Amino acid sequence: MTKVITKEDLLSWLRQLAEKYAIIAPVTSNGVTLYKSVGSSEIDKINLNFSKTELSPKNWFFPPSETLFTIVKDELPRIIPASVDREAILFGLRPCDAKGIALIDKAFLAEPADVFYQEKRDKTTLIGLACLSPCLECFCTSVGGGPADLTHLDILLTETAEGYITQATTEKGKQLLTGAPRQEKEIIPPVLPSLNLILAEGITELMPRVFNDAYWDRVADRCIHCNICAYVCPCCYCFDIRDYVSKGKIERVRSWESCQSPGFTRLAGGYDPRPTKGAHFRQRWYHKLLYFPPIFGDIKCTGCGRCVRSCPVNIDIREIITDVQRMKV
Amino acid sequence: MMSINPFIPYQATLKEVINLTPDIKLLNLELTVPELQNNFDYKPGQFAFLSAYGVGEAPFGFVSLAYRKSGIEFAVRRIGTVTAALHELEPGATIGLRGPFGNYFPLEDYKGKNIFIIGGGIGMAPLRPVINFILDHRAEYGNLLIINGARTPKDLVFANEFDTWAKAPRTQLELTVDKGDQNWKGREALVPAVVTELKPSPVNTIAITCGPPIMIRFTLAALKGLGFANNQIVTTLEQKMKCGMGKCARCNVGDKYVCKDGPVFTFEQISKFLEQY
Numbered sequence: 087m088t089k090v091i092t093k094e095d096l097l098s099w100l101r102q103l104a105e106k107y108a109i110i111a112p113v114t115s116n117g118v119t120l121y122k123s124v125g126s127s128e129i130d131k132i133n134l135n136f137s138k139t140e141l142s143p144k145n146w147f148f149p150p151s152e153t154l155f156t157i158v159k160d161e162l163p164r165i166i167p168a169s170v171d172r173e174a175i176l177f178g179l180r181p182c183d184a185k186g187i188a189l190i191d192k193a194f195l196a197e198p199a200d201v202f203y204q205e206k207r208d209k210t211t212l213i214g215l216a217c218l219s220p221c222l223e224c225f226c227t228s229v230g231g232g233p234a235d236l237t238h239l240d241i242l243l244t245e246t247a248e249g250y251i252t253q254a255t256t257e258k259g260k261q262l263l264t265g266a267p268r269q270e271k272e273i274i275p276p277v278l279p280s281l282n283l284i285l286a287e288g289i290t291e292l293m294p295r296v297f298n299d300a301y302w303d304r305v306a307d308r309c310i311h312c313n314i315c316a317y318v319c320p321c322c323y324c325f326d327i328r329d330y331v332s333k334g335k336i337e338r339v340r341s342w343e344s345c346q347s348p349g350f351t352r353l354a355g356g357y358d359p360r361p362t363k364g365a366h367f368r369q370r371w372y373h374k375l376l377y378f379p380p381i382f383g384d385i386k387c388t389g390c391g392r393c394v395r396s397c398p399v400n401i402d403i404r405e406i407i408t409d410v411q412r413m414k415v
Numbered sequence: 416m417m418s419i420n421p422f423i424p425y426q427a428t429l430k431e432v433i434n435l436t437p438d439i440k441l442l443n444l445e446l447t448v449p450e451l452q453n454n455f456d457y458k459p460g461q462f463a464f465l466s467a468y469g470v471g472e473a474p475f476g477f478v479s480l481a482y483r484k485s486g487i488e489f490a491v492r493r494i495g496t497v498t499a500a501l502h503e504l505e506p507g508a509t510i511g512l513r514g515p516f517g518n519y520f521p522l523e524d525y526k527g528k529n530i531f532i533i534g535g536g537i538g539m540a541p542l543r544p545v546i547n548f549i550l551d552h553r554a555e556y557g558n559l560l561i562i563n564g565a566r567t568p569k570d571l572v573f574a575n576e577f578d579t580w581a582k583a584p585r586t587q588l589e590l591t592v593d594k595g596d597q598n599w600k601g602r603e604a605l606v607p608a609v610v611t612e613l614k615p616s617p618v619n620t621i622a623i624t625c626g627p628p629i630m631i632r633f634t635l636a637a638l639k640g641l642g643f644a645n646n647q648i649v650t651t652l653e654q655k656m657k658c659g660m661g662k663c664a665r666c667n668v669g670d671k672y673v674c675k676d677g678p679v680f681t682f683e684q685i686s687k688f689l690e691q692y
Contacts, residue, residue: 165424198660200660201421294689323664324664325658326663327422327657329468329471329472336468343663350655351655352655353654354473354495359628359690372689377667380670
């Protein structure tokens with residue numbers, strides 16, 4: 087017997103949860119699906135049949151732009167740190183996106199923890215939706231994930247004709263599920279889709295030997311530094327910090343940045359230890375596939391394919407991984 | 416020691432400003448929170464972010480020694496927007512300070528060894544606390560040889576300490592400039608050439624160097640020519656940094672973050688980076 091929740095019960099449960107929690111869920115408007123904050127009266131707007139959101143859910147913990155603190159000019163600067171007020175439920179995560187959050191956790195929760203990120207992370211419960219019709223550009227199973235991987239979620243829901251199968255994997259998830267109106271049913275779990283496979287296995291070991299190959303300069307030549315790859319990536323987390331002054335108030339703001347930006351490593355005075363376009367481009371793949379794994383135990387890619395879909399010049403991580411495999415040294 | 420939220424700076428008061436060169440100022444700071452004033456600890460090689468509020472923040476190596484309790488000092492060269500704003504400040508101004516961050520020179524491990532300091536321009540800044548630490552613990556170290564180089568005589572930093580350094584026991588100070596002026600009677604030579612000329616023995620010696628990348632590259636070659644091994648040569652890397660905690664990934668080099676795994680590295684470590692430094 088399996089515990090399931092019908093679609094109607096799921097929505098009314100969410101409506102009830104919205105009284106206490108901030109609910110962040112996929113909402114489609116003008117053809118674009120994004121994670122948005124939905125109030126109890128807006129639960130019907132949640133799109134339960136979306137394929138993939140345009141932007142990853144990392145925005146919730148690590149916004150494109152956030153004020154770290156504000157200084158009001160008195161006699162002495164008075165620092166008013168930003169803070170979050172209530173607990174949240176991030177609903178409708180695909181397992182790949184949950185993994186993206188887990189990968190950012192590794193860097194941001196490492197000592198000393200990023201307090202701004204940690205506060206939001208601690209106050210959020212992750213409810214996932216198994217991926218039953220993956221997108222064309224996905225390859226999660228090639229990089230250690232899967233369409234119903236519940237490893238990085240608190241709760242996983244899997245849709246069937248009888249309703250959603252509910253699985254809680256953490257204490258936080260179990261607690262939350264106790265309030266959900268579920269029924270015991272005899273359910274045949276759905277057949278999970280098979281995904282395109284790329285040869286990512288062993289890629290970390292192959293990266294060092296092609297570091298000086300002209301390949302990186304050649305592919306980089308068509309990059310236009312738009313940074314969309316990093317912005318849509320569920321696990322890219324480079325950032326910038328700047329001060330902004332307006333109306334006697336100073337704000338210290340953290341914003342997304344990308345290693346593909348021309349000034350990413352340039353020092354005051356002009357010296358740039360990573361001066362070429364090819365070197366910038368190479369850093370993205372080396373950070374993801376070679377540098378991150380020994381520190382944090384995993385390659386920094388979830389196989390969500392957003393960068394593949396979004397790149398205006400068709401730079402494709404699947405091709406890069408395949409090319410590295412093929413390159414003869 | 417770090418505040419509960421390491422993104423939030425401590426407030427510090429600018430106590431004193433000393434012009435070291437035409438474009439380098441020594442800023443002496445005191446933390447405004449009394450409990451911290453006597454407990455703020457840091458080691459030679461570590462760094463902190465200084466905030467010129469409204470303009471931004473940038474990382475600077477400590478040039479003072481915490482145990483001397485004579486203020487927290489930084490040598491700031493006017494080179495960009497934050498440093499220009501810091502140069503504008505006058506005593507009494509409030510500066511934000513975040514830190515200490517990074518590793519440090521393992522001076523305990525160097526006890527009993529000869530120390531060879533090679534600094535160029537503002538690169539002398541992180542080496543000053545190393546020199547002063549050794550002079551404060553003079554009996555515990557071997558010979559101390561210092562090369563301080565700059566573009567012109569007026570660009571030599573810490574000139575008011577040269578006498579103290581030169582007169583210390585078993586200590587030799589060698590100054591050099593790229594181009595002298597009418598009053599200059601000393602060397603006119605590039606730092607790496609002075610290294611080769613002085614020929615210090617690599618036996619039981621640690622060479623610590625900091626300066627512009629081009630100077631470091633040729634100094635490294637000169638040291639190797641004298642027989643120094645990569646693990647006997649230590650430097651402190653400068654990289655763009657925003658957080659200081661291995662998050663923002665600006666200073667990522669290979670599987671290292673200069674801000675938390677460095678900034679102090681041996682050339683043995685640096686030689687393993689795929690990128691050239």
